[in-house]
Amino acid sequence: MKINRNFVISLLITIALVVFGAVACIIIHRNISLKSSRSSSKLGDVAEALSAPKPKNLKAIIHENQKLVVSLEVKNGSENITGSGFLYDTKGDIVTNAHVVNNGSSITVKMADTTTYKGKLIGKSEITDVALVRVDNLSGKSPMKILKNKKADIGDEIIALGSPLGFQNTATTGIISGLNRSFTLENYQYKNVYQISAPISPGNSGGPLLDRNTGQVIGINSAKIDDESIGFSIPITQVDSMINNWAANPTTYEFSSQDITSDKNQKPTNEDAAYLVSYFYNSLNSNDYVTAYSLLGASWQQSTAYEDFRKGYLQTVSVKIDNMLCRGTDNGNIEVSATIQAVEGNEPNSKTSKYNVIYNVGYENNNLKILNGKSTIIE
Template sequence: MKINKISVIISAILISASTAACFTIHKNMRSKPSENLSKLGNITEVTSTSKTRDLNSIIHENQKSVVSLEVKNGSKSTTGSGFIYDKKGDIVTNAHLIKDRLPIIIRMADTKTYRGKLLGKSEITDIALVRVDALKGKNPMKISRDKKADIGDEIIALGSPLGPQNTADIGIISGSNINFSLENYQYKNVYQISVPVSSGNSGGPLLDKNTGQVIGIISTKADNKSVGFSIPINQVTPMLDSWSSNTNTTEFSTQNRDSYENPKPSTKNAVYLVSYFYSSLNSKDYVTAYSLLGSGWQGKIPYENFRKSYLQTISVKTDNMLCHQMENGSIEVSASIEALEGNETNSGTNTYNVIYTIGYENNSLKILSGKITPAKQQ
């Protein structure tokens, strides 16, 4: 859907892929620990107090709790977004995405895939709650239970409109207390927002840009495709909490229950995983980045050595990204890398050529291996 954007789109993970070429960001990776962390001398961890870094941190941290949701009906499927609501593994989404008795597939930011069960679904308000037992204990998003947003408040809209993608858009609350009906659902006192709302964005969280807390559920778009709407979260938390406490759940049909499991990664998902890996590194989230490596690679480099090898990285750029499907089903990803390394007072740019192998390990997509070779300085 085309929307008039009030401000520039912030995308923590930018993805475009085809069978021939794809784009991502990168930092040099080594398959073995390096004793000399930088030729620039002793490097200390770079920190930043800039607003850009703060915004990127809010986006990155919250995207870990945003999910891509798919409801399968034979060969057809409905896709949307959702987010982790509590530590019970409950996920908030839109009711119009959920079809009773059909499989609910949840994909996390790290591409791990789970089956969900329906806890509650409203026939009037466009909200639903799905539980994934395997996500019990995972950090939920911070919910603003009391705040009512005002017109002009800056917001961040998160979602996965094209499957595992994790886009982020910046905008404002452009209207409030909007009332209308759509497909038998009653939207009362909802927010009008100035960011895109596609079918895949439905169910994603709307954040307060200053606090990073959830203030709404992205739900639908206007017929003229110029605005979107979000249900205020504080209107529905009593209903969500009631469903969460109810032990009666609706299981989906077990027919073709494993049909979503794909032992061969797509080029799109391979590019996404590499992008998410480097987005994590750029956000100094080394734990998440390390978790995306295959067990074989992790066995060669302990976490602390992995973390230290990236403390010198300030920023990275990439070019000439190519993707190749291998005979065993894995994806080979290659790129040219430009890395600014050092600290804010002592830094230099180095270029590298890299190759990665992306594949599944225990039904989770991983970066299985990689190698790096220095390139001529530009």
């Protein structure tokens, strides 16, 4: 059989074209798939999301930072001025507002556990409402975490800490509701400050403004508009260099020292005693057994080792205080009685038990302590 030469040539060309086309399709498909895979892959985003810090628990942020927030009592003639502040560095320096300490004759610093120290003013601005008070007894103590390299933005969630109206260790939440607000108040110039929605009141002045997600300090709560839930906080980035300069080059002010009264003459108030017992249970609710144990008197600690104390509360999920009453005793101490509801055990087998508790609160070595106590279960 005679094969047509033209037919063979056409067949070979056709086969070559088919093979070339198939190879080309494979190459193009692989390139398109790879490009599509690279462009649509979310693995990078997932890795970033997994590595990004997660927002901390709100209760944990508040409890940990409240330990480093102080209330200030400043004597100005016959008037006592109250305000707030927070531990800024390891030198024992407390940041507050200048209008809190201005023209004061003495400064008393009260910690979250009601321990009081004398403070000395080492820096104060006559223009910006910021001042620095040093407490030598707090030297070496770890300070609050400060966010020094980033400003907040509108909508950022915040926490305001302080002692408004004398109520020590109060926390309010809100958002940054405005930026770059400027005005003059009591001869102080507020320039480019944060406007916040978190309620603040007299006594909050000088307290820290925290970032809700990280718990870091982003501002100093300083002013509010009367009868409105609008407050203002000085950005910490705005005054950081000034504060650091005061800390490195402290100024001596003649009026800024005070001797804390000897414990022989100190008498606890009902408010301080009630606060201390509440702080004790708040620490337990935050699983901060070290702080709770530190609030007990020496004899109680001697009879109960820390590990035994801790084990006694490991099965306590939460505690709620009801019907707290305080009364003075013949020796000047305060008896605090209350009913508590304790959720005990592990989920889902937890149960709620009720107890009557009675605590004896008094001063010991200048520190207010829960000297002893007893509890009875309510059937």
